[in-house]
Amino acid sequence: MKNLRVMIVDDSTFSIAVLRKMLEKVGLEVVATALNMNDAIEKAKEIKPDLITMDMTLPDGNGIECSREILKQLKESKIIAISSMMDEEIIEKAKNAGIKAYLQKPVDADGLKAAIEKLFAGEELYxxxxxxxxxxxxxxxxxxxxxxxxxxxxxxxxxxxxxxxxxxxxxxxxxxxxxxxxxxxxxxxxxxxxxxxxxxxxxxxxxxxxxxxxxxxxxxxxxxxxxxxxxxxxxxxxxxxxxxxxxxxxxxxxxxxxxxxxxxxxxxxxxxxxxxxxxxxxxxxxxx
Amino acid sequence: MDLKNINPFIDAVTEILPQFGFQSLVQKGFSEKSKKIIASGVVITLGIVGDKKGNVVYCINQEGAKQIASIMMMGMPVDELDDMAQSALSELSNMLTANACINFSKEAVNVDISVPTLLFGENIELNLNKEEISCVEFDVDGIKLEIYVALV
CATH class of the missing domain: 3.40.1550.10 (CheC-like)
Structure with a gap:
């Protein structure tokens, strides 16, 4: 969990602020934020974050498309979808795109922390x-x-x-x-x-x-x-x-x-x- | 002969191999062997643990192994069983065995697999330490593929 560099992708500045607070509270470093898909892809390529939180609705695309593009370039980065909508269909699409976990908004700090720990536990264990x-x-x-x-x-x-x-x-x-x-x-x-x-x-x-x-x-x-x-x-x-x-x-x-x-x-x-x-x-x- | 242990592998072969573009897939007979297997060519073995425990062994002769590797590498010519070809064959054994695991889980049998071990040579004698080993043979586009399953 230590030293993880995180990027937040969300079309709402409010959501970004909330997520940033939660992530920083558990000791993670937020290295970038993006409000849209193009910006997210550009910044991900440049900054190579370990973890990306991904909103599903973005003004110039969607979180699935955006994740797919990012993972083409960054095989090691892990993406957690964080969205207000969550149903079986979108979860299936997220899995297929290579997203590792799906959380529904509003996210509570403990749930987010647990998901990140579980996601990176395998890495530390390895x-x-x-x-x-x-x-x-x-x-x-x-x-x-x-x-x-x-x-x-x-x-x-x-x-x-x-x-x-x-x-x-x-x-x-x-x-x-x-x-x-x-x-x-x-x-x-x-x-x-x-x-x-x-x-x-x-x-x-x-x-x-x-x-x-x-x-x-x-x-x-x-x-x-x-x-x-x-x-x-x-x-x-x-x-x-x-x-x-x-x-x-x-x-x-x-x-x-x-x-x-x-x-x-x-x-x-x-x-x-x-x-x-x-x-x-x-x-x-x-x-x- | 108890087919419960070998059917998941047969289903795996019939599901996976056509995806790589193999045209004809004919299942030949079953047989049972005890303990010793003698093979020449390429042998790939994987360990299995969980509700059942044992090993699965895939055997292909040298020429057949090159052909399979070539098809897996999208038609790239394979004159020699080099690193890349070995890696392709290991990956195939991994996919087949992982798929067989999924088939087992449909019958409420949960198993996990180890990484494959690939070896090649002439007159390879394998000892699986099991009295009963089920064997199934396939003809894959003229290439003989033998699968030995020793599970209890």
Whole structure:
């Protein structure tokens, strides 16, 4: 909520004055006001506000048209419609135009504040996820390996050789994370490393590759589960859950990391190396 | 075979693919597999959680994947499965699975999906850790699209 720059679009100077007062009271900065559509589009382009309050009736157009034009240029800005008229038809049109919330006039300060908080909560939450997922996964991996196989455990940042792809070492596992925002964990190692690990953990030299694959699946599941619990502990709104692991086995497989925000690591242990990639992606906002 | 888990995906394919301009869409048979899937070409897997939990896997051979990517990119030639083509295919899997989620919700089953994981190669062995995996095959303009659903 802090540092949000707001523009008010309304054909009434009185409404602008009321909204300005409400917005400034909750600590937001009103950076521009516009009384008509053309002025609103021009100012939005120039000032790039984070939030726009949009009246539906404007002298030279309407709020839907105006929002559509603004969002063509400013993909990151969020628009809340504030209008005296509100019915299902116009709400539907507003949604289709990319408007995020619809409030009816007269707006009360608490209702407006709540709508803005809800609208930007996802952004702040995503920032918290971005700031913390790396540590959460590192801690989760480190704790598991230290407890289960012992010896030296090191995690090094790793730069993918080819942009966005990883040639598999033999056995990979992918686990999805699903909540307010989404993500994915990939762990990749050679069959030998997986086998070494399962032999050590179970203290049984007769373990087979089949069993090593089962181990890797459970390993990834625990790592992702524990890391998500750590993150959910930071903020319950994450609501992160893990999907069942998919294990991928083969000699000639390339894994595409994709263009999401991700970090790669090499996990070094006495029993061999493993590659780990964790990626996160912003979830969709729902209508308020 | 329990079709409840696979029907939402079949409906998703029949709704989404024609929107991209695919002309012919023929649903081939169903089959059931247990645990292991072997595929060559492009494999995209997504996790599902909620009232049901599991995975969905889309498999297309290399050539077919390029053709689909090309059609999705409005006819741009795709000679190689580059970043852009991979991104287009991931996005397609995302759309299909999200649409299947909407179909599930019509039956009062609420599920959410993870980001897709795309991989490619030869003889890819997939282990979904489920005893029963439903499979449906489509012929999309001559391209074979296989969908595996492992949900409980």
């Amino acid at each position: 920032q918290i996820l971005q700031d913390n997922y790396e540590e959460a996964f590192k801690e989760s991996v480190f704790t598991f390996l230290k407890n289960e196989i012992g010896g030296e455990v090191e995690l090094e940042n790793y730069q993918l050789k080819y942009k966005g792809v990883r040639k598999s070492s033999g056995v990979s596992v992918a686990v999805g994370m699903i909540g307010r925002h989404r993500g994915r964990l990939i762990i990749d190692m050679s069959g030998d490393t997986a086998l070494n690990m399962v032999k050590k953990i179970l203290q049984d030299e007769s373990q087979t590759l089949e069993e090593a694959i089962q181990f890797l699946s459970e390993f990834a599941n625990v790592i992702a589960g524990n890391a998500c619990s750590l993150l959910n502990g930071l903020n319950r709104s994450f609501g992160l859950r893990v999907s069942p692991p998919t294990v991928i086995i083969g000699e000639d497989i390339t894994i595409s990391i994709g263009d999401m925000d991700s970090k790669s690591f090499m996990i070094k242990t006495d029993l061999g190396e493993s590659f780990m990639n964790i990626g996160v992606q912003k979830g969709d906002e729902s209508w308020i």
